[in-house]
Structure formats: structure tokens, C-alpha cells
Amino acid sequence: MKLRMHENSLFAILWRSPWWVSAAIALALIAVAKIALPESYASYAYFVALPFAGMGMLVAWKQSRRPSASRVAQTLGSLRAMAASEFFATVDAAFRRDGYAVKRLTAAGADFELTKSGRVTLVGAKRWKAARTGVEPLRELHAAAQAHEAQDCIYIAAGEISDNARVFAAEKRIRLVHDAELETLLGRVLAQS
Numbered sequence: 001m002k003l004r005m006h007e008n009s010l011f012a013i014l015w016r017s018p019w020w021v022s023a024a025i026a027l028a029l030i031a032v033a034k035i036a037l038p039e040s041y042a043s044y045a046y047f048v049a050l051p052f053a054g055m056g057m058l059v060a061w062k063q064s065r066r067p068s069a070s071r072v073a074q075t076l077g078s079l080r081a082m083a084a085s086e087f088f089a090t091v092d093a094a095f096r097r098d099g100y101a102v103k104r105l106t107a108a109g110a111d112f113e114l115t116k117s118g119r120v121t122l123v124g125a126k127r128w129k130a131a132r133t134g135v136e137p138l139r140e141l142h143a144a145a146q147a148h149e150a151q152d153c154i155y156i157a158a159g160e161i162s163d164n165a166r167v168f169a170a171e172k173r174i175r176l177v178h179d180a181e182l183e184t185l186l187g188r189v190l191a192q193s
Contacts, residue, residue: 109140
């Protein structure tokens, strides 16, 4: 069973924020605890800040592993220049590398069915060169997921994603994979080929 933080919990928000936000909260807590606690308990101020300092270190580590903007641009350029068959082969190889059983679909809205640990995920993968993804491809993916009784949906886009599409994806719990996350998913496969 995979544990998930509530989307709006304090630590979930800190996980999405820059590392220095957690570090600043930790320092502020130390200062407040040293002022508010009696002299004999002042040494406990560091323990009050420990979860936030730990979160700051985790976020700094996560952010240091993100690909650079130039690497993201290079990967996106490579993906947009590929033929559709080559793009789909790259996506297939990336998910297989991550331990998924991958099945190519011809259904409207979905290109792949992934299975891992009994969970079924449908994937829509688009490499449009100059297109901006709107809501319609996400609606098609969501409908396909319901028809296949899939637990999760992933939409991969090498182009831009409209604000309306982002809102729809959040409402329907469709994971959008683009930009840095797309480079992380496909970059190693591209580097090997």
C-alpha cells in the first residue's frame, strides 16, 4: 500500500516549494522556541525545527536532481523531431525500464496500458510540434480510462498544456508529464539510443 500525503497538507505544500522555504520555517521555529521556552528547555528548540529542516534537505536533494533547462529543451527538441513510431517506442522503453508491463492500445484517447503491482494505468502520449494541448485529448483519455476500468491516467505532452487542460487534469486526477518530468522519464532512454 502506497501512502500519500494530502494534497494541501503543510508538508505536501513544502514538498512543492523551494527548499529554502522549509529552511526558513526551521530557523524561525528555532528562534521562537528559544524565546518562548524557559532557559532549561532552550536546547529543545532544535527538535521543534527538525521535521522542517529534514524536509528542506529532502527538497534540496530533489531539486538538485532536476534536469537543467537546456537539457529539457534539448530533450523536447529531440522528441518533437521524432517520427510517431520512434516516439512511441521511446515511451514504451521508458515505462518498461521503470518496471511496467506495457501494452500498446489503439483505443481513442489512450496509447498505452501499463500494469504494475495489479494497478492499471492508461497513457495518452502526444508529441505535437507546435500544438497546445487543450481539454479534449484529456477528456478522451479519461473516457478511455473509465471504459478500461483503469485506476490511473497519465498524459504525456511534448508541447504546451493550456490552463483549462491543467484544471481538467487536476479535477480528474490525470497526471500530466511534460517539461522536466518528461525529460526525467524519457531522457535516459534517449541518451542510450
